[in-house]
Amino acid sequence: MVNQIRITDEFCEMVKIDSTSYDERNFADWLKNRLTGMGLTVYEDKAGEMLNSGCGNLIARVPGNAEGIPAIMLCAHMDTVEPGRGIEPVVKDGVITSAGDTVLGADDKAGIAAILECIRVLQEKNIPHGDIELVFTVAEECGLQGVKRLDFDKLTARFGYVLDCDGSAGTIITKAPAQYRIKAVIYGKAAHAGISPEEGVNAIVVASRAISKMKLGRIDHQTTANIGIINGGKATNIIPDMVNIEGEARSIDPDTLEKQVAQMCGVLEETAREAGARVEIEKEFLYPHLNLAETDPAVKFAVQAAKKLGREPKLISTGGGSDANIFNGKGIPTANLGIGMNKVHSTEEYITIEDLVLNARYLVEIVQVISANGSEV
Numbered sequence: 001m002v003n004q005i006r007i008t009d010e011f012c013e014m015v016k017i018d019s020t021s022y023d024e025r026n027f028a029d030w031l032k033n034r035l036t037g038m039g040l041t042v043y044e045d046k047a048g049e050m051l052n053s054g055c056g057n058l059i060a061r062v063p064g065n066a067e068g069i070p071a072i073m074l075c076a077h078m079d080t081v082e083p084g085r086g087i088e089p090v091v092k093d094g095v096i097t098s099a100g101d102t103v104l105g106a107d108d109k110a111g112i113a114a115i116l117e118c119i120r121v122l123q124e125k126n127i128p129h130g131d132i133e134l135v136f137t138v139a140e141e142c143g144l145q146g147v148k149r150l151d152f153d154k155l156t157a158r159f160g161y162v163l164d165c166d167g168s169a170g171t172i173i174t175k176a177p178a179q180y181r182i183k184a185v186i187y188g189k190a191a192h193a194g195i196s197p198e199e200g201v202n203a204i205v206v207a208s209r210a211i212s213k214m215k216l217g218r219i220d221h222q223t224t225a226n227i228g229i230i231n232g233g234k235a236t237n238i239i240p241d242m243v244n245i246e247g248e249a250r251s252i253d254p255d256t257l258e259k260q261v262a263q264m265c266g267v268l269e270e271t272a273r274e275a276g277a278r279v280e281i282e283k284e285f286l287y288p289h290l291n292l293a294e295t296d297p298a299v300k301f302a303v304q305a306a307k308k309l310g311r312e313p314k315l316i317s318t319g320g321g322s323d324a325n326i327f328n329g330k331g332i333p334t335a336n337l338g339i340g341m342n343k344v345h346s347t348e349e350y351i352t353i354e355d356l357v358l359n360a361r362y363l364v365e366i367v368q369v370i371s372a373n374g375s376e377v
Contacts, residue, residue: 001121001124001125001361001364002117002121002357002360002361002364003117003120004353004356004357006117006120007113007114007116007117007356007357007360008091008096008353008356010113010116010117011089011096011106011109011110011113011356012089012091012096014027014030014105014109014112014113015087015089015098015104015105015106015109016087016088016089017030018084018085018086018087019078019079019080019084019105020079020080020081020082020084020085021079021080021081021138021139021140021141021142022051022053022055022079022138022139022142023053023055023079024053024055024078024079024138024139025054025055027078028044028055028056028058028078028136028138031058031078031112031136032044032058034116035058035060035134038116038119038120038123039123040060040061040062040119040134041060041061042058042059042060043058043059043060043151043154044056044057044058044059045057045059045149045150045151045154046149046151047137047138047139047145047146047149047150047151048138050149051138051139051145051146051149053138053139055078055138056138056146057135057136057137057138057146057147057149057150057151058078058134058135058136059133059134059135059136059150059151059154059155060133060134061131061132061133061134062119062122062129062131062132062133062134063131064129064130064131064132065126065128065129066128066129066130066371068130068374068375069128069129069130069370069371069374070130070157070158070159070297070370070374070377071130071131071132071133071156071157071158072130072131072132072133072157072158072159072160072161072367072370073132073133073134073135073155073157073159073160073161073327073332073334074115074118074132074133074134074135074160074161074163074363075134075135075136075137075147075160075161075162075163075164075323075324075327075334076108076109076111076112076114076115076136076137076162076163076164077108077111077136077137077138077140077141077146077147077164077323078108078112078136078137078138079137079138079139079140079141079142079146080103080105080107080108080109080141081103081107081141081345082103083101083102083103083347084102084103084105085102086102087099087102087103087104087105088102089104091353094352094353094354095350095351095352095353096350096351096352096353096356097348097349097350098347098349100347101347102347103344103345103346103347103349104349104350104351105349106339106340106341106342106344106349106350106351107164107341107344107345107349108140108163108164108339108341110163110339110340110341110351110355110356110359111162111163111164111339111359112136112163113356113359113360114163114339114356114359114360114362114363115134115163115363117360117363118360118363118364118367119132119134121360121364122364122367127364127367127368127371128368128371129367129370129371130370130371130374131156131157132367133154133155133156133157133160135147135150135155137150137323140164140322140323143286144286144287144321144322144323144325144326146323147323147326147327148287148326150326152330155332157332158297158332158333158377159296159297159298159332159333159334159377160298160327160332160333160334160335161298161302161334161335161336161337161363161366162322162323162324162327162334162335162336162337163336163337163339163359163363164322164323164324164336164337164339165318165322165336165337165338165339166338166339166340166341166342166344167314167316167338167340168311168338168339168340168355168358169306169309169311169337169338169339169340169355169358169359169361169362170306170309170311170312170313170314170338170362171314171316171337171338172299172302172303172306172313172314172315172316172335172336172337172338173290173316173317173318173322173324173335173336173337173338174290174291174292174293174294174296174299174315174316174317174335175252175289175290175291175292175316175317175318176252176289176290176317176318176319176320176321176322176324176325176336177222177223177224177250177251177252177257177289177319177320177321178250178251178252178254178257178285178286178287178288178289178321178325179248179249179250179285179286179287179321180248180249180250180257180261180283180284180285180286181246181247181248181283181284181286182245182246182247182248182249182261182264182265182281182282182283182284183244183245183246183281183282183283183284184244184245184246184265184268184279184280184281184282185242185243185244185245185279185280186203186206186207186210186232186242186243186245186268186272186277186278186279187203187241187242187277187278187279187280188200188201188202188203188206188239188240188241188242188243188275188277189201189239189241189276189277190238190239190240190241191238191239192237192238192239193236193237193238193239194237197239199239200239200241201239201241201275201276201277202239202240203232203240203241203242203243203277204232204233204240204243205275206243206271206272206275206277207230207232207243207245209271209275210267210268210270210271210272211227211230211245213267213271214227214263214264214267215260215263215264219251219256219260220256222251222252222253222256222317223249223250223251223252223253223256223257223260224249224250224251224319225247225248225249225250225260225264226247226248226249227245227246227247228246228247228248229244229245229246229247230243230244230245230246231243231244232244245268247264249261249264250319251289252289252290252291252317253289254288254289257289261283265281265283268281269281286321287321287325287326287329288325288326288328288329289325289328290321290322290324290325290328290334290336291328292328292333292335294315296333296335297333297370297376297377298333298334298335299315299335301366301369301370301373302335302337302366303315304369304373305362305365305366305368305369306362306365308365308369309358309361309362309365311362314338318336322336324336337362339351339355339359340352340354340355340356340358340359341355
């Protein structure tokens, strides 16, 4: 049912259109034309205005053609990382790469290609399905900024799928952490390092003591924490009076995450107070966790579809976030599906034609499984 030549040609056409984060306009216009050409109405939300980027998220609805089947959502992001301008796809021996000086953009245009081909197959074969809502987000690569500003009032889906994961069809991310970003500024007291060091309070020393007391690295099987940026000081002969620290904490368990963040912030406050310094802490909650059970419809139907394709389902946990985290936080249970992209965010990125085709076949199979078992939702 899936047209290998069509999906391959369309994928190559897509990656040639620049769509780096916050510069997705040209690609969004191309995608709008494709969707309207398939008979769909496309809505663009106000995310572009909120982000001052000139391009919002796109939402399209494929009307159901059968009764009693729940509405679902399919999502992929339009933006790519740098170097992602002037991409030239190269097809050789069933593998698609870039010419070598850019990324390929399979992250996440392979997901978009799968969605478009799936909808075409459903239309051409008149396969029964409920409403299918298509969401194409902007600025995913910059901290899920597009989906955070998505007009969720336009969605009615009971559950959904994001196509934005490595691993081939049958790989299903069911668990992913929530994340906090932590920024701190420690204020000490400047003094001449050679003449009167005892009059100063060394902000770098305070920071190093605080960091040494933090629980960092892998805290448990669900939780990690890190201090990744530290800078301060002006000269070697001046006791530094200020230092900036940036870190993060992630966990699949919300309570554990809050405790980890409290520990890191508490150590900073206590150490600064003991040294006669002052600290200002800013913590930002970036996205909620994803924690789906095997019995959740999004997972259950994806597993059944994988088996029908002869694939061994792999339910996995990841340490990173995706648009799926935000959908789950908004009450739409959403799994993240593997689409066979490899070495993403590098000039060695590639995907096979076999995986492009398999992705679309997998989506069609998922729709068919849902149509046959929709009453179970």
